[in-house]
Amino acid sequence: MMPCEKYHTGGGGTVIVCGRGKRKQNCACGYTGTRLCDWKIGAGKTCDKPMCPKCTYEPAEGKDLCPAHAAQWQARQAVASA
Ligand SMILES: [Zn+2]
Numbered sequence: 001m002m003p004c005e006k007y008h009t010g011g012g013g014t015v016i017v018c019g020r021g022k023r024k025q026n027c028a029c030g031y032t033g034t035r036l037c038d039w040k041i042g043a044g045k046t047c048d049k050p051m052c053p054k055c056t057y058e059p060a061e062g063k064d065l066c067p068a069h070a071a072q073w074q075a076r077q078a079v080a081s082a
């Protein structure tokens with residue numbers, strides 16, 4: 001029995017993920033999804049798409065984005081720096 005699991009994030013920090021009655025979700029590549037997309041979709045919710053450490057995109061320490069939202073984020077950055 002392990003209600004909460006601790007994962008290491010890319011930036012040297014750790015994140016504690018507690019079970020919320022959901023089954024463990026896999027990344028799109030089939031690997032265990034240890035990270036969730038932090039993209040805000042409004043109403044205090046985030047995308048929460050599961051990703052493995054290989055498939056995530058980290059725009060900042062402790063943040064993870066799924067491939068679709070990473071593309072959106074990068075598009076925004078491109079506009080901001082233009
Ligand atoms: Zn993956």
Ligand SMILES: [Zn+2]
Nearest residue numbers: 037047066069
């Ligand atoms: Zn996402």
